[in-house]
Amino acid sequence: MDFFNKIKNIFIKNKSKKTEFYNFSTTKCSMSSACTLKFSAATEEKKKEINTDLKKLIKKYINNPEKLIRYLQFKGIKIYKIKNANKILQKLGEEEGFLTPLKGYKAFIINLLISIFGNENFKISFSSKEMFIFNEGETEIYTIARALHKYYGFKNNLPGFDYASQEIFKRIYGKVHKNQTSPLSSCSSLKDIYACKEALARDLESINFTIELSVEYERAKKALNILKETNSTNI
Numbered sequence: 001m002d003f004f005n006k007i008k009n010i011f012i013k014n015k016s017k018k019t020e021f022y023n024f025s026t027t028k029c030s031m032s033s034a035c036t037l038k039f040s041a042a043t044e045e046k047k048k049e050i051n052t053d054l055k056k057l058i059k060k061y062i063n064n065p066e067k068l069i070r071y072l073q074f075k076g077i078k079i080y081k082i083k084n085a086n087k088i089l090q091k092l093g094e095e096e097g098f099l100t101p102l103k104g105y106k107a108f109i110i111n112l113l114i115s116i117f118g119n120e121n122f123k124i125s126f127s128s129k130e131m132f133i134f135n136e137g138e139t140e141i142y143t144i145a146r147a148l149h150k151y152y153g154f155k156n157n158l159p160g161f162d163y164a165s166q167e168i169f170k171r172i173y174g175k176v177h178k179n180q181t182s183p184l185s186s187c188s189s190l191k192d193i194y195a196c197k198e199a200l201a202r203d204l205e206s207i208n209f210t211i212e213l214s215v216e217y218e219r220a221k222k223a224l225n226i227l228k229e230t231n232s233t234n235i
Helices: 003-014 041-060 065-074 085-091 104-117 141-155 163-177 190-234
Strands: 027-029 037-039 079-082 097-099 131-135
Touching: 041 065, 041 141, 041 190, 065 079, 065 141, 079 085, 079 104, 085 131, 097 141, 104 131, 131 141, 141 190, 163 190
Parallel strands: 079 131
Antiparallel strands: 027 037, 097 131
């Protein structure tokens, strides 16, 4: 049993049962067999605003991702580069990029990691704040874009980023990748299913945003190259 599992088992044994909090504050849930989620006009408007603002920021630094990271750090956003971060995070059931606040053994290990690799003073704490963790070395701009999209959603209180929803989503997401036939069977209530669906929606939105951004950039770059070639031919 490795270090991570030892820490995990300690926290599982001592974990107290608490009522989980779900953030459905900006979402109207329609009770139906399809478990449909209807977003309020305010939520939809906020999502559009996030996409617009984030595109402007990313495009400004699209050819210099490390400069974007330095800019974000200057703004007070916690970003850490850790060797083999993706492998370490995978053991915790997390992924490289934006991490929402964590609790329990995960938070303890994350706090330990950033104290070792991020020049932070180590505090024995079983909760962590939101942060970005990337692999050591240069980070691809689209990896940053996807992580930032989640961060913007979290800071704007979009549903699905609360601790309970994120933990349910990560648990089910992990089971899907272990080839279990009915991952949703681990949901203990309809509220859990809604929570997972909210978190999944936010994850898909970040993926779609990143794809849309890359398509727009590649098209613009292609158009610019054609324009340059045309001008050089006319000279």
